[in-house]
Amino acid sequence: MPKLRAPLLSLGATGGLTKLFSLARRMGRNIIERKPIPADAKSPAQLFNRHMFTKCVDLWHLLSEAEKSEWERLATPRHMTGYAWYISQCLRPNPGIYLPLQGGTMSGNINMTKHRLLKLPVP
Structure with a gap:
């Protein structure tokens, strides 16, 4: 109106x-x-992003109340909700999150603080 x-x-x-x-x-x-009327983009990148977002939302629903309250506590200083902070971190390009979401596992010498993967096994 x-x-x-x-x-x-x-x-x-x-x-x-x-x-x-x-x-x-x-x-x-x-x-x-x-x-x-927005077009429904069906590019591979858009479909991948939708898929990962859906996976992250599904994982949020699987968290316990204690885990959700911990995300809320971490999000408060950033003026965000726990859900928004969780989704923002889940969607970051992080192989530690993406591989388990897709059913894979991490192996090798992994240093997440320096963003380095060393001595990876041959696929």
Whole structure:
């Protein structure tokens, strides 16, 4: 429902008009525009990101209440929720998270603080 301060399309109507149109003010003018319908990107990178996000969300639901409260405690100084902090860390490019999510395991000399993998076994 648009928010009207005066008659429609005059002095500042903003908001949605049905599900098809939106009213906005741009560069000093009131406009009515068709709401964009975003394309569903199905590129390999987009599908991979969706897959990993879904896996991270599923893992969050498997955490115990104690683990969730620990994530909440770690997130508070960052002004985030525990869920948001967990998802942000889960989606970082970290082989220690991605391999177990995909059913793999880590082996070899792994130094996560220096981001180094040494003496990896041949696949």
